Every structure is written in structure tokens, then in C-alpha cells.
Amino acid sequence: MIRVAIMASGTGTNAKALLKAESELSDVSVELVITDKIDAGVIEISKSFSKPIEVIEKKESTKTEHESRIKKTLKDYKIDWIFLAGYMRILSSDFIDSFFDSNIQQSRIINIHPSLLPHFRGLNAYERAYEEKSEHIGISIHFVDGGMDTGKIILQERFQSDFNHGFEEFKEQGLALEHKLYPHVLKNLPLIQQKGHL
Numbered sequence: 001m002i003r004v005a006i007m008a009s010g011t012g013t014n015a016k017a018l019l020k021a022e023s024e025l026s027d028v029s030v031e032l033v034i035t036d037k038i039d040a041g042v043i044e045i046s047k048s049f050s051k052p053i054e055v056i057e058k059k060e061s062t063k064t065e066h067e068s069r070i071k072k073t074l075k076d077y078k079i080d081w082i083f084l085a086g087y088m089r090i091l092s093s094d095f096i097d098s099f100f101d102s103n104i105q106q107s108r109i110i111n112i113h114p115s116l117l118p119h120f121r122g123l124n125a126y127e128r129a130y131e132e133k134s135e136h137i138g139i140s141i142h143f144v145d146g147g148m149d150t151g152k153i154i155l156q157e158r159f160q161s162d163f164n165h166g167f168e169e170f171k172e173q174g175l176a177l178e179h180k181l182y183p184h185v186l187k188n189l190p191l192i193q194q195k196g197h198l
């Protein structure tokens with residue numbers, strides 16, 4: 001059994017999609033949800049799936065202290081893989097290295113990013129793509145490395161928009177694709193763990 005933790009800072013719609021998919025899997029199990037925000041929507045979502053939720057706020061602690069509390073919790077739950085689902089902090093290289101898998105030469109940390117990487121790295125990717133009426137719109141799921149949304153791509157898909165509707169509709173379109181692709185990656189985690197790709 002592969003033991004997964006989800007880390008999220010916000011609404012938690014991706015966490016919800018992962019938890020829904022996980023209930024039908026026999027070889028992958030979400031053992032824990034971690035959030036750094038006391039009021040994150042993901043807290044209620046985790047509870048509704050009867051999953052342990054750990055709120056680990058940063059508050060006045062340093063990044064190193066905050067991450068070491070997270071690492072301890074991950075260790076307590078014997079977590080093998082982390083799925084970042086709207087976790088809005090940059091992880092340090094020390095943290096990423098502590099999840100490095102020498103077999104696949106990647107960290108066992110996966111992120112979903114709301115753009116067709118390498119386009120629109122960083123914050124507010126949907127907003128920027130929409131404003132530019134970019135032709136490079138899509139969703140990317142990638143291994144986490146030391147850079148900002150630079151890790152090796154696991155799965156990527158484009159979507160189409162004529163930008164004639166409002167931003168909310170555009171974002172909904174993107175999120176619907178996120179909710180389809182991220183569970184697909186979770187389901188295929190045994191393969192990814194073995195081969196380093198889908």
C-alpha cells in the first residue's frame with residue numbers, strides 16, 4: 001500500500017477529487033491531509049471523508065521550524081508520497097530532498113499547477129492567462145524540484161477557450177480538468193513510483 005498525504009492551503013476542490021478517487025483504490029491510500037491555514041475549506045472536506053486533518057500553521061515560526069513540524073507529522077503517519085493541492089508555500093530544498101527517491105531520481109512530491117507549463121509559472125496563473133487571452137492554456141502535473149513550477153512534467157493537458165465568457169467560467173473549465181487529471185495521476189501512482197513517469 002502506498003501511503004499518501006495531501007497538502008492544501010485553500011478551498012480544497014482538488015483534495016476532494018483525490019479523496020473521491022482514493023476510495024476506489026486498493027493499492028494507494030490517502031492517510032493524511034495537512035493544511036497551513038486554520039480556516040481552509042479543505043478541513044471540512046477532509047472531515048467529510050473521515051480523513052485525519054492536521055492544521056500546521058506557520059505563525060511566527062521560521063520556515064525551517066514550520067517544515068520540521070510538517071516532516072515530523074509526515075513521518076508519524078509513515079507517508080510515502082505527497083500530493084500538493086493548492087499548497088501555497090514554496091518548499092525548501094531540504095524538505096524536497098527528504099522525499100527524494102533515488103530509484104526514479106525524483107522527489108516523491110507531486111504538484112498540480114493551473115497552466116500549461118512552462119507558461120505562467122507562479123501565482124495567479126489562470127488570471128494571467130485569461131488577461132492575455134493566451135493560446136497556451138491548460139493544466140500541468142509535475143514532480144516538485146527546487147525551482148518554481150520547474151519539475152519534470154508527469155501529465156499535461158491543454159483546454160480551449162474563446163475568452164468570450166467571464167473569468168469565472170474560464171476558471172471553472174480549468175478546475176474541471178484539474179479534477180479529472182489529478183485523480184488519474186493518483187490512480188497511477190504505483191506505476192509512477194516504479195518508472196518515474198506515467
Ligand code: GAR
Pocket residue numbers: 008009010011012013014015085086087112113114122123124125175178
Ligand atoms: C488550483 O487551481 C491549483 O491548481 C492551484 O491552486 C488551486 C487550488 O484550488 N495551485 C497553484 O496555483 C499552485 N501554484 P483548490 O483548493 O480548490 O484545490
